[in-house]
Amino acid sequence: MSIDMSQFHQVFFEECFEGLEAMESGLLTLDMGDIDSEVINTIFRGAHSIKGGSGTFGFTVVADYTHIMETLLDEMRDGRRQVTQSAVDVLLGSVDCLREMLTAIQNEQDVDEASVAKHKAALEIELNGSASATEPAPPVALAPQDEVVAADVASEVEEEVIEDVEQGWKIAFCPYLDLLKTGNDPVRLFRELNELGELTAIANVQDVPSLSEIDPEECNISWDLKVIGDIAEAEIKEIFNWVEGDCEMDIQPLAKAKPPKKAAPTPAPIPVAAVETAEPEPAEIVAETKPKVTANVKKPAPQESDNEAKTAAKASGSIRVDTDKIDALINMVGEVVITQSMLGLVGENFTMDKVSQLKRGLAQLERHTRDLQQSVMNVRMLPISFVFSRFPRLVHDISTKLDKKIVLKLVGENTEVDKAVVELINDPLVHLIRNSLDHGIEKPAERVAAGKPETGTIELKAYHRGGHIVIEIIDDGRGLNKDKLLAKAIEKGLIEENAVLTDKQIFELIFMPGFSTAEQLTDISGRGVGMDVVRRNIQSLGGNIEIISELGKGTTIAIHLPLTLAILDGQSVAVGDETYIVPLVSIIESINITEKMLNKVAGKGETFRLRNEYLPVIRMREIFNVHSGSAAKMNEGVIVVVEGQGALCGLLVDDLLGQQQVVIKSLEANYRRVEGVSGATILGDGSVALILDVPGLVRFSVR
């Protein structure tokens, strides 16, 4: 049978990468001196599965490589080998190397052989205890495509086949009583023998007890078997391979064959009765094996062409979805279908007295659509652990490099976020964590002197708050030095010398372009191009970032991100004839306003008083140049108090319309970027409404 193996490749690669991640995190736990046999087992299993799969799917390079890792890990697992720091480091290196190999194979690129050889040599040194890495890697027991199952037996066979051909065999087969309990059955063995040549089986029943004592689960019979044909001993042995320990067996040739080259099987002194049948048998075997071989040879060709198709399709990216989520989705679809058919029924022969029924149906449909939307959005949600899981390694590598002792704590890894957020948040987080490692946490000695524990802690925490996900990076390092920050900012000309700044504003200085506090640049962080990029990236995700720090105690960086990038809860507001959407999360409150509540401040525009604060006012009509509608009411509008970038501001609109979930359509993709607008949506009546970019507007108002 020809089965296209390439269809399993994608699953295989995904599985490998998952396995590698599990191995990596396992190795990192080992690294902390916590030798747990279950952890070693998990790591072993990772290597083992990759080896098994790569062998099966034909990625020999990977299989060869993992074989060495497996051997090393196997010795650790059995306690024959100490788990040392150097072994863990080499294995971590191997994990990286495998990842590169698999990525290359997946993208159909060439594997970087130099790098593989380097890691392989390191592994072998670790394994052999010396640099005897010159000897070639032990070949994996890779059975060539058409070889028979038991590779170990088969390899011996090859030579014998040529020389040791016999005309038939006599086999004394005496199973132990338990043979049947392994699921083996003599009948099946005989059937196989019969396929090799003509079989005569004589059962010896003298050991069978009397009927009253018989145990039907035991095998009391032994057999004298005779199989006639041009059969190699190994072929017979292979049949009995599985019952080797469960029986006594003696295989004897019926008669020795003439020298290797024999003209025809007939001349051999075979028992008379058998002569006739002996001849056609060998021919049949040949006929049987031939097509099989050719079939196997042909296989690689279609496989390759399919590979290409596969890579092309792969670019779209895949996502793993929990079956629960899919079930919920199917459930919702069912509800919608029911409601739809109910509405259909109402619509048939509609009369006015059915209006209440219709309304009820529509209300139900609305609820179900919303639920369905939620369920679909849920499919895109991934646990943040997809991002977090990479950081233990990062912390391990960097803290070793910096000679610092640091523990990374992960909290709330199962918090779910949109797939797009998961993909885009990684780089900013890497940067922030590097900063904490490099500048935040002090060297052990410095920590001890400050009366802190020698080992520093970085906590990476994710949780939901409102419609947001919050990611916090908390370190117990030296904290930010406000005086230093101020001095630096003044020196760089970022602020005026006598500027008065709040703590918050001082901390935010580090997000300014060209600001770096590291006294000397290291290769880990401190190039001064980082933090402003981080902030920009997070803002482009619709989020914001804030810093709380206490000198000597530590720093907390909190990132707020929207849960999803595709949909938002919005408040629609009327400005003239236009409708705008204000993201609900940024609205603090909305108040009615009259002309006299507004104050003009010379040079600073308009403000209004909210309790004890004066907030800047943005007239939406002016900013978006709206002239339609009745301008008379302009001063009796509504102020929507919004927060963005930590600052409050009032948006003067004509009226509040209602709250609704809106699907975000990109303005950039369809038109171009517009300041103060983050996107657009299509309203129920088909018109387009712009979604306000509140932080952008606030920035605008400050200017």
Place this chain on the structure above:
Amino acid sequence: MASILAVDDSASMRKMVSFTLKAAGYDVEEAEDGVDALEKAQARQFDCVVTDVNMPNKDGITLIRELRALPDYKFIPMLMLTTESGIEKKQEGKAAGATGWMVKPFNPDQLLKTLLKVLG
């Protein structure tokens, strides 16, 4: 057609085994580890069990031992799929009640051929 329970923690291997067997007309159910397999084997009777050895939660050898202890699986053929071709693992498997083994890597043809040894 014979029913087979295919057990492997690696999804790609499991899919490969199951796909091959289904294509050959067998009735196949998949299980992702020993615990899952034991549950499924108790829920319905299979004619044959094909299991990986190294798995989380419950390994293949334990699975075979526990299945063998069930009256319904006393004589059912159970094959282990293993990369560990070492005699040790095979003996351990045999002692637990395995019928036979297949050494990874194998291709679909070898799998079917091996199954014919115990089925049909």
